[in-house]
Amino acid sequence: MSWFAWGDPARAPELDPGLRDLVAQVLRARLQDMPPVPEELVELPPSRLGPRLRELFAGVVGPGHVSTEDPVRLRHCGGKSTPDLLLRRAGRADPAPDAVLYPADHGEVERLLAVCSEERVAVVPFGGGTSVVGGVTPLRGGFHAVVSLDLRRLDRLVSVDPLSSTAVLGAGVRGPHAEAMLAEHGLTLGHLPQSHEYATIGGYAATRSSGQASSGYGRFEDMVVSLRVATPRGTLEAGGPPASAAGPDLQRLLLGSEGTLGVITEVGVRVRRAPERVLDEAWSFPDFASGADALRVLAQSDARPTMARVLDESETFVGAAMGGREAVPGCQAVLGFEGAPAEVEARAAAVREAMAEAGGTPLGPEPVAHWRENRFSSPYLRDTLLSAGILAETLETAASWTGLLPLYTAVSEALTGALEGDEGGAVVMCHVSHTYPTGASLYFTVATAAGPDPVARWGRAKRAASDAIVANGGTITHHHAVGSDHRPWMAAEIGPLGGDVLRAVKAALDPEGVLNPGKLIPDAD
Numbered sequence: 460m461s462w463f464a465w466g467d468p469a470r471a472p473e474l475d476p477g478l479r480d481l482v483a484q485v486l487r488a489r490l491q492d493m494p495p496v497p498e499e500l501v502e503l504p505p506s507r508l509g510p511r512l513r514e515l516f517a518g519v520v521g522p523g524h525v526s527t528e529d530p531v532r533l534r535h536c537g538g539k540s541t542p543d544l545l546l547r548r549a550g551r552a553d554p555a556p557d558a559v560l561y562p563a564d565h566g567e568v569e570r571l572l573a574v575c576s577e578e579r580v581a582v583v584p585f586g587g588g589t590s591v592v593g594g595v596t597p598l599r600g601g602f603h604a605v606v607s608l609d610l611r612r613l614d615r616l617v618s619v620d621p622l623s624s625t626a627v628l629g630a631g632v633r634g635p636h637a638e639a640m641l642a643e644h645g646l647t648l649g650h651l652p653q654s655h656e657y658a659t660i661g662g663y664a665a666t667r668s669s670g671q672a673s674s675g676y677g678r679f680e681d682m683v684v685s686l687r688v689a690t691p692r693g694t695l696e697a698g699g700p701p702a703s704a705a706g707p708d709l710q711r712l713l714l715g716s717e718g719t720l721g722v723i724t725e726v727g728v729r730v731r732r733a734p735e736r737v738l739d740e741a742w743s744f745p746d747f748a749s750g751a752d753a754l755r756v757l758a759q760s761d762a763r764p765t766m767a768r769v770l771d772e773s774e775t776f777v778g779a780a781m782g783g784r785e786a787v788p789g790c791q792a793v794l795g796f797e798g799a800p801a802e803v804e805a806r807a808a809a810v811r812e813a814m815a816e817a818g819g820t821p822l823g824p825e826p827v828a829h830w831r832e833n834r835f836s837s838p839y840l841r842d843t844l845l846s847a848g849i850l851a852e853t854l855e856t857a858a859s860w861t862g863l864l865p866l867y868t869a870v871s872e873a874l875t876g877a878l879e880g881d882e883g884g885a886v887v888m889c890h891v892s893h894t895y896p897t898g899a900s901l902y903f904t905v906a907t908a909a910g911p912d913p914v915a916r917w918g919r920a921k922r923a924a925s926d927a928i929v930a931n932g933g934t935i936t937h938h939h940a941v942g943s944d945h946r947p948w949m950a951a952e953i954g955p956l957g958g959d960v961l962r963a964v965k966a967a968l969d970p971e972g973v974l975n976p977g978k979l980i981p982d983a984d
């Protein structure tokens with residue numbers, strides 16, 4: 460895992476100098492290179508883990524699985540948001556965990572939580588560390604030490620039940636490993652977020668993640684059939700049967716709990732047969748409004764693609780320019796279908812009819828092939844842009860179909876306004892990529908000159924966008940989760956009673972409050 464970039468820095472593409480000049484012109488800015496400082500110059504606060512605590516932790520996981528070494532702590536200082544990367548690149552790594560612990564199984568996690576609760580040590584569950592909302596930032600929360608609980612050793616396929624189409628996976632299994640283990644049984648999970656290369660099964664459940672093929676496979680929470688969770692008070696098992704009327708659904712309460720209520724150690728998931736046929740089709744629409752409306756028609760019909768996204772005019776133009784292709788006028792939609800051959804053909808035919816009726820023009824499969832080829836590489840491009848002094852970041856929300864376009868306009872204007880000034884302007888792009896019968900998500904990508912203080916610059920823009928989201932009926936997050944970054948807007952999202960409910964549940968499961976302090980749950984007034 461890289462300490463200053465998304466993934467392997469060698470995979471960050473070169474930026475053509477001509478293209479960089481063009482970007483500078485569009486942003487009306489002078490770009491300054493921003494190379495990362497050498498690792499030995501990064502300042503980490505010293506570990507506060509005393510010998511007694513070290514011994515207690517080593518007694519649970521073994522001395523080889525407790526680390527206070529600086530390179531290890533550095534790689535657990537935060538997630539992968541652009542501000543996270545900017546801080547690391549500038550040599551800033553405070554806060555840092557006092558130690559990183561590597562439990563092997565559920566029992567060890569539970570015993571570590573008991574030690575942390577007894578000794579009043581804050582615990583930050585760490586899956587792939589791909590949070591973009593401050594979810595894994597090691598906040599101390601008033602405790603004298605904070606540890607990062609790295610779940611990478613919980614990486615087993617625990618069981619498969621092909622008859623019931625279910626499997627149980629360890630929380631630390633990464634996306635590609637999960638798919639590889641399931642593929643041996645001819646099965647797939649079908650959950651492909653852009654972060655899938657590093658993100659884990661437990662992280663997906665803890666954040667209510669949504670993948671690129673959510674139209675067909677659903678959000679991750681829709682795939683979960685059971686959870687095993689370790690808490691400072693013992694084990695909580697939720698789910699199992701396909702449906703139940705036994706009171707409120709505890710599983711739903713734990714999904715999205717972001718490590719504040721317990722540590723998910725095993726996740727039972729619904730699996731599908733690996734698709735035999737994949738069919739892709741792109742369409743163009745005169746504008747974003749008509750493209751988004753076409754996706755609404757599909758989401759409200761029985762003929763659903765497995766993957767559906769529509770890009771606004773800016774994202775359509777920039778995407779084509781980056782790929783060296785001629786941009787279609789208006790905006791572009793990309794659709795993918797997966798399943799058994801006859802069923803895919805039938806669905807695609809029905810969708811084709813609906814798209815044409817909605818005013819679309821077919822563009823064939825090529826633009827989708829291009830998207831598939833590059834869909835996991837944008838995070839590497841972000842690393843390249845940061846080195847060239849270009850700040851690139853994303854944010855997301857969701858709203859009803861009625862509220863979607865007003866929200867799009869309000870957030871676009873908030874971002875553009877907040878980033879306009881002496882440092883130039885910004886390019887704001889957006890797409891819809893998760894649709895529901897009642898509404899859809901909006902995913903914004905912003906590029907602007909980094910300027911002398913890029914973290915503060917992005918902070919202003921993010922606050923303006925978040926305020927606009929709340930004021931215009933959007934959710935503060937559709938799939939990135941809350942963490943510490945969105946926490947100031949949680950009270951507006953769930954109301955004072957909602958906050959009381961979460962605090963009451965936390966008090967029941969984590970009476971000392973050691974689990975992931977400063978994340979998700981708003982303070983009482």
Ligand SMILES: Cc1cc2nc3c(=O)[nH]c(=O)nc-3n(C[C@H](O)[C@H](O)[C@H](O)COP(=O)(O)OP(=O)(O)OC[C@H]3O[C@@H](n4cnc5c(N)ncnc54)[C@H](O)[C@@H]3O)c2cc1C
Binds near residue numbers: 583586660717940
């Ligand atoms: C480039 C990039 C692209 C992304 N694309 C998507 C996308 O397409 N869709 C999407 O949904 N998200 C996306 N994300 C956000 C992120 O990848 C998801 O939130 C993901 O689910 C986090 O998984 P993780 O294993 O990395 O969790 P981490 O980042 O390690 O943790 C996230 C939160 O969950 C908690 N946590 C982690 N594991 C556990 C556990 N086992 N038990 C309890 N709590 C736990 C952590 O304490 C933290 O609060 C993206 C992020 C990046 C950097």
